Amino acid sequence: MPELPEVEIVCREMRQALLTQIIQKVEVRERRLRFLIPPAFEKNLEHLTISSLQRRAKYILVGFQGTSDTLVIHLGMSGRISLLPSAESTLYHKHEHVIFTFTSGKEMRFFDPRRFGSMVLMTTPASLFHKIGPEPLSKDFSAITLKDSLLNKKSSIKSALLNQHIIAGLGNIYVSEVLHKAQIHPERLAKDLNLYECDALVSAIKKILQRAIAAGGSTLRDHQRTNGEAGSFQKQFAVYNQEGKNCPNCQESMIERILQANRSTYFCKKCQH
């Protein structure tokens, strides 16, 4: 599910609802997420007051008053956060693995059928991001910095953009969309892009991510906002999941699907060179 726009949406909604909330109780119903949740997890979180909520790459970072511990949340492929105004029910869905109850009565549930997601309490979250590339929506992500990080990359531009060490936050959906907008063929070698192409790519990335955030993210199957609503950016896809349809740009050529590293890439061979 979640690439940068979906994680950003969830993070903003959590910030809106949970800043200054005090954790009353943590209940772990399934410890076997991507990383096993240790037994001390619940006790270490109880009574803490939430003081910050930020997104970095596809991670949500929850900070607390009076401790340097940070709760690091990753949604994996199928993770969802739901926020309930009051804990009305102790009926849990099978895949609701972690339940936070706040002293206000609010509740947060982490749901993740595939269990590729994770919740980790760590004192040094910065170490996680040591090797992660720049935030695409920040000012320090530019044509120059992108060109620089693609130097010597022997992989395709598709693979390079999926590589979180080069740029943070893109996933399989948005890479297809962004390459189409920048009119760059997904099989081009990353190192061969010139500065103009990098510039087109940077501006396509910023625009598409911003539009996707404005639309609440993309919901294909798993992504939900914290109140259970779907995002709507999938209605604006130019190429992703659009195999066989006319390219919305040239109106002539059909969108094609190819496999790169065993993952689908969608593109228009007339528009993308």
Next chain:
DNA sequence: CGCTCCACCTGAACGC
């Protein structure tokens, strides 16, 4: 070190 590939899981969609 850089790159590709696989494993990690469940559920939905599809074909027979």
Next chain:
DNA sequence: TGCGTTCAGGTGGAGC
């Protein structure tokens, strides 16, 4: 209806 197969938005680590 049921059963088998395939595919899915991510990523850490194995292997080359």
